[in-house]
Amino acid sequence: MKPQTSRRTRAAVLLAAATLPLAAGTLDTTAAQADSTVNKVVVLGFDGALYAKIQESGAPNLLKLATQGTVGQTSIAPHATDSIPIWATALTGVWDTKHHITSFDGDAFATYPTVFTQLEKAKPQLRTESVVTWSALADAAASGNPNVDVNVVASDPNVADSATADRAAAAVTEDAPDFLFVDFDSVDSAGHKGSAKPGYLDAITKADAGVGKIVNAIDARAAAHPKERWTILVTTGTGNKPQGGHGGQSAEETANFVIARGPGFAAGATNGRFSIVDITPTVLTLLGVAVPSGLDGTSMVTATPPPVSGSSALLPGTGSFNP
Numbered sequence: 358m359k360p361q362t363s364r365r366t367r368a369a370v371l372l373a374a375a376t377l378p379l380a381a382g383t384l385d386t387t388a389a390q391a392d393s394t395v396n397k398v399v400v401l402g403f404d405g406a407l408y409a410k411i412q413e414s415g416a417p418n419l420l421k422l423a424t425q426g427t428v429g430q431t432s433i434a435p436h437a438t439d440s441i442p443i444w445a446t447a448l449t450g451v452w453d454t455k456h457h458i459t460s461f462d463g464d465a466f467a468t469y470p471t472v473f474t475q476l477e478k479a480k481p482q483l484r485t486e487s488v489v490t491w492s493a494l495a496d497a498a499a500s501g502n503p504n505v506d507v508n509v510v511a512s513d514p515n516v517a518d519s520a521t522a523d524r525a526a527a528a529v530t531e532d533a534p535d536f537l538f539v540d541f542d543s544v545d546s547a548g549h550k551g552s553a554k555p556g557y558l559d560a561i562t563k564a565d566a567g568v569g570k571i572v573n574a575i576d577a578r579a580a581a582h583p584k585e586r587w588t589i590l591v592t593t594g595t596g597n598k599p600q601g602g603h604g605g606q607s608a609e610e611t612a613n614f615v616i617a618r619g620p621g622f623a624a625g626a627t628n629g630r631f632s633i634v635d636i637t638p639t640v641l642t643l644l645g646v647a648v649p650s651g652l653d654g655t656s657m658v659t660a661t662p663p664p665v666s667g668s669s670a671l672l673p674g675t676g677s678f679n680p
Contacts (some may be wrong), residue, residue, distance in 0.1 A: 396643045397587045398619075399529070399537045399575060400636060401568060402447065404440070404491070405545025405592045405603070406561060407552055410616040414558045418566035418572055419616070420589060426618030427657075429631025434611040438595040438603045440545070441493065443633065447592065448472055448497055448538075450637035450652035461496040470650075472637040474501035476536055479646040484532065488525040488539035490517040498538065507534070518543045521569025526574035533578060533585065535644060548597025552609060557597070588619025588643055590657075592633045619641060619643075621658040631657050 403419070408430055411419050424523070437443060441461060442453035449456055449469040456469045466474065473485050486507040487498035490653070498505040511520035518541050525539045547560035572589065579587045592615045595603040605612040615631040618624075632655035641648050642656035 394584050394586050395535075396645070397533060397535055397537075397569070397585050398640050398643050399525075399539065399589050400447075400589065400640065401571065401589065401591045402444070402489075402494075402538070402540040402594065403544060403564065403568070403591055404444075404540060404542050404594045404676075405548040405597050406614075407609060407612055408563075408593075408610075409598070410558060411561055411565075412554060413567070414561040416561055416568075418565045418569035419591065422572065422589060422616050423617050425624050426616055427622040427624075427626040427628050427631070428587070429615040429617075429628045429657075431613050431629065431632045432608070432611045433595070433613045433633065434606050436611075438605065438610040440491075440594055443594045444497065445495060447594070447633050447636045449646075450634060450641075450654040452634060452653045455653065461493055464500075466497070466500045470501045471497060471504070472536070472640050473498055473505040473538075474503060475637070475641060475649070476644060476646060477503035477506075480644070483535040483644065485536045485538075486528055486532065487533040487538045487540075488521055488528060489538070490521045490542035491540050494538075494540050503539075507532075518564050518567050522570045526570045529571065529574040529578050532581070536640060539571065545594070545597065548603070551600050552597040553600070586620050588617070588621065590636055590639060591616040592636055594633070615616065615657070617657055628657070 430494060433443065436446070437453045441459055445456055445458035446452055448471045449466065451469045460464050473487070476483050476485055481503065485505050487495060487505050488509045488511070489495055490511055492510045495508050495510045498508050509524055511517050511524060511608050521541060525537065528534060528537060541564045543566050544557070544560045548555045551554060575587050575589065579585055593613060595610055597609060613633050615633065615635070617631065632654070635657050636654070637646045638652055638654045638656040639658055642658045648656060
């Protein structure tokens with residue numbers, strides 16, 4: 358379940374977003390192509406979504422990304438399925454049993470900094486941006502020193518995901534940030550009422566339209582700037598129970614998926630190791646930043662895909678180091 362962030366925090370984040378300039382960032386990628394190409398990474402957090410329900414809904418944009426890239430389905434059991442701990446894992450590459458983060462206030466990320474801080478420390482010339490529906494994730498992006506360059510909350514509860522999609526698509530077109538983190542939250546809100554209810558599939562369909570806006574902007578940008586190599590990573594924090602909610606250890610609550618589309622990922626492939634804990638190491642690798650030795654996740658770019666077919670579900674705790 359999601360605790361609320363204060364109006365004061367939201368206002369501060371929105372003010373910061375309004376006053377920070379938008380500017381395109383550049384970064385050398387591989388040694389062989391360092392003089393000609395730059396990597397760009399977009400992480401789409403599709404919170405509260407079950408991959409089986411995405412398939413059931415026929416969500417065209419997410420399923421197209423899946424056919425164009427590599428898909429991993431796994432279980433995050435026995436790890437916490439509350440929103441703050443699992444999104445802290447996504448943003449740090451460390452499991453909750455190590456980071457112990459239950460609030461994004463204060464110095465929560467002092468020991469294990471967010472991906473934003475890691476990127477900005479290593480390569481301050483990078484442009485990092487966060488566009489979210491759930492305002493608590495803006496607190497996470499703003500933590501640490503240095504932190505995210507541009508931090509936006511789409512706070513209107515009636516059009517939150519739509520506004521998030523519009524702002525994120527505009528960021529790609531106008532700013533082309535080196536790293537963009539986007540949070541969609543409406544599916545999780547619907548999931549609190551039950552993933553077996555019709556409103557849940559409807560929320561997936563509506564959020565998928567927002568994904569389409571962002572992907573279209575990325576593909577148009579890439580076509581117009583062929584030296585930019587764009588990678589899209591999609592993941593979910595937790596699933597939701599048929600009767601509603603998450604926070605326990607049922608199969609629905611611990612279900613996790615990753616979609617990875619980009620130059621480093623095979624189209625139409627599956628990889629049973631990919632998990633939410635691998636998001637931060639993958640972003641760091643793509644943007645040329647060394648992955649700290651203390652992380653639990655590993656880069657999906659450098660992973661050797663196992664010979665898998667059909668379902669890629671893992672037994673709990675396999676594929677990534679569990680402290």
